[in-house]
Amino acid sequence: MTRPQLGACYFPEHWDSSDWRSDAEMMRDLGLDFVRIGEFAWGVIEPEPGQINLDWMQQSLDLLYEHGIKVVLCTPTATPPKWLVDSMPDMLATGRDGRPRTFGSRRHYSFSHQGYRRECARITTEIARRFGTHPAVIGWQTDNEYGCHDTTISFSQTDLLAFRDWLAQRYQSVDALNRAWGNTFWSMQYASFDEVELPNLTVTEANPSHWMDYRRFASDMVVEFNRLQVDILRRLSPGRDITHNFMGRILDFDHFDVGAQVDISSWDSYPLGFLDQERDLHDQAHRLAFARAGDPDFQGFHHDLYRATSGGRWWVIEQQPGPVNWAPNNIAPRKGMIGLWALEAFAHGAEAVSYFRWRQAPFAQEQMHAGLLRPDRSPAEAFFEAGDVAEAIRSIDWPQASCGQVAIIMDYEAAWAWSIQPQGEDFDYFRLLFETYRSLRKFGVSVDFISPDQAGSRLDEYALCVMPGLFSCSPELAHAMAQTKTPILLGPRSASKTGEFQIPASLAPDLPDAIRPLTVTHVESLVTGLDVPIEGRSGSFVHWREFTSPHADADVLWQTADGLPALVRRDNLTYQCGWADPALMSDILRSACCDAGIQTFDLGDGVRMRRAGDHAFIINYAGTDFDLALLGDVHIVVGGPAVPPSGFAIVRL
Numbered sequence: 001m002t003r004p005q006l007g008a009c010y011f012p013e014h015w016d017s018s019d020w021r022s023d024a025e026m027m028r029d030l031g032l033d034f035v036r037i038g039e040f041a042w043g044v045i046e047p048e049p050g051q052i053n054l055d056w057m058q059q060s061l062d063l064l065y066e067h068g069i070k071v072v073l074c075t076p077t078a079t080p081p082k083w084l085v086d087s088m089p090d091m092l093a094t095g096r097d098g099r100p101r102t103f104g105s106r107r108h109y110s111f112s113h114q115g116y117r118r119e120c121a122r123i124t125t126e127i128a129r130r131f132g133t134h135p136a137v138i139g140w141q142t143d144n145e146y147g148c149h150d151t152t153i154s155f156s157q158t159d160l161l162a163f164r165d166w167l168a169q170r171y172q173s174v175d176a177l178n179r180a181w182g183n184t185f186w187s188m189q190y191a192s193f194d195e196v197e198l199p200n201l202t203v204t205e206a207n208p209s210h211w212m213d214y215r216r217f218a219s220d221m222v223v224e225f226n227r228l229q230v231d232i233l234r235r236l237s238p239g240r241d242i243t244h245n246f247m248g249r250i251l252d253f254d255h256f257d258v259g260a261q262v263d264i265s266s267w268d269s270y271p272l273g274f275l276d277q278e279r280d281l282h283d284q285a286h287r288l289a290f291a292r293a294g295d296p297d298f299q300g301f302h303h304d305l306y307r308a309t310s311g312g313r314w315w316v317i318e319q320q321p322g323p324v325n326w327a328p329n330n331i332a333p334r335k336g337m338i339g340l341w342a343l344e345a346f347a348h349g350a351e352a353v354s355y356f357r358w359r360q361a362p363f364a365q366e367q368m369h370a371g372l373l374r375p376d377r378s379p380a381e382a383f384f385e386a387g388d389v390a391e392a393i394r395s396i397d398w399p400q401a402s403c404g405q406v407a408i409i410m411d412y413e414a415a416w417a418w419s420i421q422p423q424g425e426d427f428d429y430f431r432l433l434f435e436t437y438r439s440l441r442k443f444g445v446s447v448d449f450i451s452p453d454q455a456g457s458r459l460d461e462y463a464l465c466v467m468p469g470l471f472s473c474s475p476e477l478a479h480a481m482a483q484t485k486t487p488i489l490l491g492p493r494s495a496s497k498t499g500e501f502q503i504p505a506s507l508a509p510d511l512p513d514a515i516r517p518l519t520v521t522h523v524e525s526l527v528t529g530l531d532v533p534i535e536g537r538s539g540s541f542v543h544w545r546e547f548t549s550p551h552a553d554a555d556v557l558w559q560t561a562d563g564l565p566a567l568v569r570r571d572n573l574t575y576q577c578g579w580a581d582p583a584l585m586s587d588i589l590r591s592a593c594c595d596a597g598i599q600t601f602d603l604g605d606g607v608r609m610r611r612a613g614d615h616a617f618i619i620n621y622a623g624t625d626f627d628l629a630l631l632g633d634v635h636i637v638v639g640g641p642a643v644p645p646s647g648f649a650i651v652r653l
């Protein structure tokens with residue numbers, strides 16, 4: 001693999017220009033390859049309508065280039081300036097409560113607003129025309145973190161009009177829409193597309209089909225918005241890579257669709273912030289044990305997910321450098337973790353990691369957010385760890401990343417569907433996937449994510465495929481499932497709806513009769529404590545359980561303690577009739593791996609492995625040494641026989 005690149009997010013406009021030269025010198029001496037600049041600078045670039053001021057950026061780019069630092073330039077469209085908002089106030093995004101969101105932070109726009117899109121195209125063109133072929137510029141980032149601060153879905157009049165157009169294109173006739181949504185129920189029929197309302201302020205819940213289309217529409221608006229900028233950048237900055245920075249656990253738009261437009265998916269990784277924030281994923285003991293290291297799977301999950309969205313090329317464009325400012329509590333990392341997070345990303349195939357941010361700002365919203373430098377320009381802890389990473393990437397011969405052993409299907413529509421209709425307070429799609437992923441990783445299994453569309457052609461690449469909670473099964477996917485020999489673990493809730501968000505005519509799962517292992521006759525959600533134990537096994541179904549009637553050709557592998565099918569197999573399809581707690585999940589996946597010939601290890605809670613061909617990277621989030629001899633007879637390529645806390649090793653298996 002070519003040497004990974006190391007960078008930092010840099011905001012020259014925040015500092016006196018007399019600092020810029022020595023910034024560039026320090027970056028070079030630290031071993032940084034690139035910086036990302038410009039993503040919130042619209043107010044500096046265009047302080048008044050039409051007055052374009054890019055000379056400061058020119059000076060900064062020239063200086064960086066002179067010092068051998070490459071640049072990823074951003075479009076500044078996440079922060080439209082005040083004069084622009086005032087010139088078209090209806091561009092503001094509107095919250096679910098129907099109130100417009102206001103100026104004074106960021107992301108205050110609606111994706112569907114045509115006037116704002118034109119402004120974004122204009123400013124993107126200005127910047128790309130000036131710097132598109134600057135020798136320092138190696139790439140572009142569009143906007144910043146689509147979806148952050150709950151901004152994908154907006155409920156303004158502009159959005160409503162755009163939604164009606166979107167529906168008219170999708171359904172062609174309003175009768176088709178009424179049928180798809182089942183609008184005879186509660187007399188919800190519309191006589192024309194112009195009568196359709198937004199789903200946010202209804203008296204009680206709106207029709208789930210209505211919501212589902214609104215979620216699809218909102219996702220499509222993000223995709224259209226992004227495409228506009230990508231098209232301009234391709235034209236004016238040929239040969240440069242384009243990226244967008246995705247986030248942790250944001251599911252509001254289909255990242256596969258945006259990923260298909262860019263060259264490189266990137267994401268913003270804040271392990272300690274996420275651990276404290278995503279409380280439903282971790283119990284208190286786990287949060288304490290990993291408080292200074294981060295959850296051992298949350299980063300890997302997103303590395304593996306976003307790698308899939310843009311065909312394999314991906315970066316971490318923002319990496320946590322120390323305490324952040326936005327989590328409920330902002331903890332300082334254990335020594336070594338700031339460096340280890342970057343090495344872990346490279347182990348999962350990242351081409352680049354960049355720390356957020358070069359220098360801590362003493363002003364405004366993020367003044368409590370660490371950087372590589374403190375506000376007074378003295379080096380912070382992260383500066384030294386970034387230096388260690390710079391050294392490691394030059395001294396290590398990085399094995400080429402390779403395909404994982406198990407594929408998990410990631411279905412953004414399922415995330416929308418089960419949040420619209422959880423049918424039980426604990427049914428959370430992300431959590432379902434995350435628990436599956438964590439369970440596999442504790443065995444040292446390397447996991448890839450694929451979309452339902454990709455699955456049609458890629459199932460055969462994997463020894464095992466897991467498909468929990470899929471929303472609706474397309475004919476192409478059903479065909480691929482029928483053709484492949486790869487074992488597939490389905491359920492709970494997989495293929496339980498039609499694309500219109502209705503119960504399938506022959507009940508769930510909506511699969512051709514020739515392959516369907518069972519029929520789900522009815523389901524229940526389970527309150528905490530009302531677990532359904534599995535006969536002869538240590539774990540239980542929790543949160544969700546399905547009552548089923550197995551197909552005559554299927555085998556009931558496991559039963560619940562009350563004598564009903566729990567795991568049912570027909571040929572290569574196995575259906576899991578409930579949400580498995582961690583013990584049961586581990587049991588099911590261990591036996592699925594064993595049947596599929598996948599080697600498993602016992603890595604425990606804090607050590608993780610990612611394979612690269614016949615090599616494997618070992619990453620230690622735990623607070624104790626990990627003895628590599630536990631992996632059997634391995635040849636150590638990088639590191640010693642005991643991997644210390646925050647340590648890293650490469651072995652040949």
Ligand code: GAL
Nearest residue numbers: 144145268270318324356369
């Ligand atoms: C990211 C964002 C950055 C900065 C950072 C702070 O979500 O892209 O601009 O706000 O968080 O951790």
